[in-house]
Amino acid sequence: MRETDNWVDRFDAALRSVAQHLGANIVLQAPFDLTPGQVFLLHLIKTEEHCTVSQLAxxxxxxxxxxxxxxxxxxxxxxIERFRDQQDRRVVIVQLTETGSDVLQKIWNLRKRVVGYCLNQLDGEELTVFIQAFEKLARIAADLDVQQFISTINDEEKRGNRDGNHT
Incomplete structure (x- = not known):
């Protein structure tokens, strides 16, 4: 196993654990009886403001x-509340209600406290390095054309197989 594979495995395991413990578990343990999917949907509706069912799907x-x-x-x-678009009655618009906005804010505040507690377990230098590296990784991932990257990998593998190199 190449060293990069080991780093990827460790990164994946850590990311899954963090996502589970600081994402889904917070929602499931919160006293709001919502699923992580419902919270994500509420967040999308808030972010998009007046959005359609098709856009959400x-x-x-x-x-x-x-x-x-x-x-x-x-x-x-x-x-949430739904209503028909005035220009096209077939289109259903979805928006967050004040109650929905309030519950989303409560969940966000709870999450901030839990994540803040975890981040405060790192010393100042660890936290700075971690956040800077994670932000950099986020930028790299956002800038990566995944389709092109995978196409390049596939092309390389085809050339390798043609040349008698089997990986």
Whole structure:
């Protein structure tokens, strides 16, 4: 195993653990009876302001019917409201209610406290280096054309197999 593979394995394990403990677990343990998917959907609705069911389905990479089921639950709790677009009555607009905004803010505040506690376990220099490196990694990932990168890897593998190099 190459050293890079070891770093990738360690990074993946750490990222999964952090995402689970500082993401999903916070939502599941919070006293709001929401799923991580519902919180993510509320966050999308807040970010997009007046968005359509189709836009939400596209962003969550699910069918509109799956979004409709989630929206039904959120609407029954008065976290969101839906209404028809005035120009095109077929289009359903979704927006966050004040109640939905309040619960999202409470979850965000709770998460900030939990994440803040964890970050405060690092000393000043560790925290600075970690945040700077993580922000840099985020920029690199955002700038990476993944489709092009994968295409390049596939091309290299095809050339390697043609040349008798099997990896």
């Amino acid at each position: 596209e962003k969550m990479e699910v069918k509109p019917s799956a979004i409709t089921v989630m929206l039904d639950r959120l609407e029954s709790r008065r976290y």
